[in-house]
Amino acid sequence: MNDKSLKIQTRALHSGRRPSDQRGLVNTPVYRGSTIVSETLKELRSKTIADREIGAMIYGRFGTPTTFALEDAIADLGGGHGGLSLPSGLAAVTTSLLAFAKPGDHVLVADTVYGPTRGFCNRMLTSLQIEVEFYDPMIGSDIDRICRPNTQCIFLESPGSLTFEVQDVPAIVAVAKSRNIVTIIDNTWATPIFYRPLELGVNVSVIAATKYVVGHADAMLGLIVADEEHYPIVRSCRDVLGQSVAPDDIYLGLRGLRTLSVRIKQHEHQTLEIAKWLESHEDVIEVFHPALTNCPGHEIWKRDFEGSSGLFSFSLKSKSDDALAAMLDPMKLFSMGYSWGGFESLIVPANPQATRSATTWSKPGQLIRVHIGLENVDDLKRDLEQGIQRYYEY
Numbered sequence: 001m002n003d004k005s006l007k008i009q010t011r012a013l014h015s016g017r018r019p020s021d022q023r024g025l026v027n028t029p030v031y032r033g034s035t036i037v038s039e040t041l042k043e044l045r046s047k048t049i050a051d052r053e054i055g056a057m058i059y060g061r062f063g064t065p066t067t068f069a070l071e072d073a074i075a076d077l078g079g080g081h082g083g084l085s086l087p088s089g090l091a092a093v094t095t096s097l098l099a100f101a102k103p104g105d106h107v108l109v110a111d112t113v114y115g116p117t118r119g120f121c122n123r124m125l126t127s128l129q130i131e132v133e134f135y136d137p138m139i140g141s142d143i144d145r146i147c148r149p150n151t152q153c154i155f156l157e158s159p160g161s162l163t164f165e166v167q168d169v170p171a172i173v174a175v176a177k178s179r180n181i182v183t184i185i186d187n188t189w190a191t192p193i194f195y196r197p198l199e200l201g202v203n204v205s206v207i208a209a210t211k212y213v214v215g216h217a218d219a220m221l222g223l224i225v226a227d228e229e230h231y232p233i234v235r236s237c238r239d240v241l242g243q244s245v246a247p248d249d250i251y252l253g254l255r256g257l258r259t260l261s262v263r264i265k266q267h268e269h270q271t272l273e274i275a276k277w278l279e280s281h282e283d284v285i286e287v288f289h290p291a292l293t294n295c296p297g298h299e300i301w302k303r304d305f306e307g308s309s310g311l312f313s314f315s316l317k318s319k320s321d322d323a324l325a326a327m328l329d330p331m332k333l334f335s336m337g338y339s340w341g342g343f344e345s346l347i348v349p350a351n352p353q354a355t356r357s358a359t360t361w362s363k364p365g366q367l368i369r370v371h372i373g374l375e376n377v378d379d380l381k382r383d384l385e386q387g388i389q390r391y392y393e394y
């Protein structure tokens with residue numbers, strides 16, 4: 001089903017499903033397979049990768065009906081020509097960049113990107129003689145001033161990792177289009193339920209499906225959606241690198257996708273309640289959340305997004321690591337762990353300055369990043385309140 005007149009919530013349930021192809025099963029089952037045999041020489045010779053468009057199978061690495069169901073669904077939700085699955089969110093990021101950046105090119109990367117994205121740019125792209133320049137995420141149309149004749153791509157992430165600056169994507173896209181520069185965005189935070197950058201003219205949108213799409217902290221998965229011109233280029237890069245996702249993990253992505261819109265709305269609702277409570281809390285210096293007016297780019301968020309998710313940060317007065325441990329170690333519901341987007345609440349201390357170079361993080365205090373899970377909000381508040389008390393009493 002690919003009916004654009006249907007709302008995103010409905011499409012999240014129906015896209016990519018073809019029960020009549022699966023003997024009536026609602027969900028496409030886990031198809032395992034490497035070899036796909038042909039009955040005749042003519043059939044063998046007729047199979048080309050382009051046949052993926054019509055669901056033909058060539059070899060397991062290029063996917064099975066399970067893979068195609070997820071890729072078709074995400075392409076539809078993200079408003080793209082095609083979708084691609086990759087073994088992790090980071091693989092989706094790196095494959096998108098490798099698809100376009102060539103030796104001698106200049107690539108612009110938002111200063112607030114996910115840390116490992118920065119690591120890939122600094123280590124791998126640089127070693128390929130690609131010049132990487134980080135830019136202030138709030139640059140907007142002024143990005144024109146730092147574009148060069150050899151600028152090949154602009155990489156965006158909105159809101160930014162750890163500090164949640166919201167980028168003026170349409171302004172950056174307008175500059176990129178006038179200069180024939182490819183735009184790639186990391187849309188992990190909002191997912192296509194709340195934000196569809198291709199509708200704003202971005203060429204390639206990447207999500208770490210490990211987070212909200214899988215949604216249960218039990219699989220690694222990356223997804224890419226691209227427009228008609230750029231999809232074959234990213235796809236060929238993924239295929240030539242030999243990247244392939246096991247069908248069980250694809251299935252977990254598909255299963256998660258079907259409930260994504262209700263889960264993320266509940267995360268949104270609970271997170272807003274907690275973010276506002278922290279904002280009015282006398283021991284909290286500042287809360288960083290795109291839906292709050294103090295957040296850089298809040299107006300852009302209001303203009304371009306349809307909602308907010310469960311990840312944000314807040315700051316407390318700086319104290320020792322021992323005080324942090326006194327706060328975090330005994331927490332009952334918030335666990336310390338990387339990643340996010342699962343059903344459970346998480347908390348980690350964060351240091352934004354360690355992963356930026358074009359801008360300076362000069363806000364006072366100790367930054368703490370939380371993911372608000374689906375537990376009862378009052379239980380979560382109590383756990384946080386007790387933690388904050390332990391921190392200041394230490």
Ligand SMILES: *Cc1c(COP(=O)(O)O)cnc(C)c1O
Nearest residue numbers: 088089090114186188208210221
């Ligand atoms: C987690 C994350 C990634 C990487 O995803 P993995 O599946 O962990 O490789 C990329 N971008 C953002 C914004 C993330 O939060």
